[in-house]
Amino acid sequence: MTVHLKDIAAYTGVSIKTVSNVVNGNYEHVGPKTRTLVLEAIKKLNYKPNVAARHLRKAPVGVLAYAFPDLANPYFAEVGEAIVAVANQQGYTVLLDFTSAQRDKELNVLTGLQPHLLDGVILDSHALDLEDIVLNDTQRPIVLLGERLFGASVDHILIDxxxxxxxxxxxxxxxxxxxxxxxxxxxxxxxxxxxxxxxxxxxxxxxxxxxxxxxxxxxxxxxxxxxxxxxxxxxxxxxxxxxxxxxxxxxxxxxxxxxxxxxxxxxxxxxxxxxxxxxxxxxxxxxxxxxxxDKHEIARLAVTLLVERIKGTRNGPPECIKAPFRxxxxxxxxx
CATH class of the missing domain: 3.40.50.2300 (Response regulator)
Structure with missing residues (x-):
């Protein structure tokens, strides 16, 4: 059975982000006792980083996903149409994923799909928590839309x-x-x-x-x-x-x-x-x-930031950007 970061987190009682920090050697915000606890769990559960997934993620496939919560609301369709138009201009195809605001479906878009199927995700989440938005060896770059998950360690586009x-x-x-x-x-x-x-x-x-x-x-x-x-x-x-x-x-x-x-x-x-x-x-x-x-600007910002993260041309801290309205x-x- 394959062991994932979430399994280590559940076993130790710490957050997925903490486990990710230990796995990746980022000990700055992890205390010695917690580090030891996680390392012992990694050994006991025989966790192995998904090196193949990391390698595959570096090979772009030209596909992005736009995951949205409500198929009955035309707003999301109009934003999706704008995202598709902007992405096509940059040479990307967009997969539209209707999540019904269900946690398991939103998580699946981030971690469940095989890494070689998607380069990145634009996510309008209505079900996840901050600790779910942690980049690890099974995830690809993410840009958030909408009025949730403020403070997540990814780029975020919304209006005021x-x-x-x-x-x-x-x-x-x-x-x-x-x-x-x-x-x-x-x-x-x-x-x-x-x-x-x-x-x-x-x-x-x-x-x-x-x-x-x-x-x-x-x-x-x-x-x-x-x-x-x-x-x-x-x-x-x-x-x-x-x-x-x-x-x-x-x-x-x-x-x-x-x-x-x-x-x-x-x-x-x-x-x-x-x-x-x-x-x-x-x-x-x-x-x-x-x-x-400004739906076109929301789309332009989301696609541009995501593509820059995918290509590695944007390496700075995540940004929260407010698009204009009228x-x-x-x-x-x-x-």
Whole structure:
């Protein structure tokens, strides 16, 4: 039976990163007792570094993977399309891997596939922990996307989520809206809800407005049905909101569908804005105002950094880079 670093970690009770440090002779952050414990486990379990995998990883095959969590969310498809376009320009093929936000599937993309099949991975993780993102003899270079795993020892591309929701809320405030609701505030493994809530509250506070807890609604899985259900709850209040900031476009489209079935006018009675700028929103009735992440720049940064790591032309410490975004005001707020 082949013994992996995770087996040594489980046997000794230390992290995979600590085991990796010992295996690779990086003792700076490993105490003598822990080092001895790991070395004894390596000997007892007969662990042998995968030298063949290391060698194969150095021979590029021209294939990258983009692993994403949600096939039903067009945002990930649009980012994937941009990644494929940028990678093709640099001579790479991209394998798209739908993980369903499941830990075993995300781990498989990092360590399960044979090293000679992939040169590197662009990963939008919703299930892994920091200690899982450790480069070892079974892994290839990684670039992270999204609002998780901050501080991982790999390059990370995202947008400023606090600033994005702040900009969306300030837009609603600039239109004279004062009773503004937010949909999608639940806590989950992604930090997007809490970050976007920060920006929402910051904008209200600067305007001297109190935060009404009754106007802060969860968004389930952040799909259309979740936004629709939340909008129905808001309309059942004695005093419904005059605007809603949805933390993604899918929830905004669901909320918009409920308003279109009601007696409320959009945006006259209730204005709606989302985040993501998915294509569906441009053809909604009325067209959806949104915050548009620069998906092409996200793709360009992710592919460029990954290819540079693969080729060894980027050897410095990992970077966390925020891609730009812009406000796209449309009829759902402007009329």
């Amino acid at each position: 989520n606090v600033a994005a929701s702040y900009t969306a809320t300030k837009h609603l405030l600039s239109l004279g809206k004062r009773r503004i609701a937010a949909i999608g505030v639940q806590q989950c493994r992604s930090e997007a809800p809490s970050l976007r809530l920060q920006g929402f509250i910051q904008a209200l506070t600067e305007e001297g407005l109190a935060v009404d807890e009754a106007l802060l609604l969860e968004g389930g899985l952040w799909h259309r049905a979740d936004g629709a259900a939340a909008m129905r709850r808001l309309l059942s209040l004695d005093e419904p909101p005059d605007a809603v900031c949805c933390f993604n476009d899918l929830m905004a489209l669901g909320a918009l569908s409920v308003l279109n079935e009601s007696s409320y006018r959009v945006p006259g009675d209730i204005a709606i804005i989302g985040i993501d700028d998915i294509e569906d929103g441009r053809y909604a009735n009325p067209a959806l105002s949104t915050i548009a992440p 406000l796209c005001p449309r009829a759902s707020t402007l009329g």
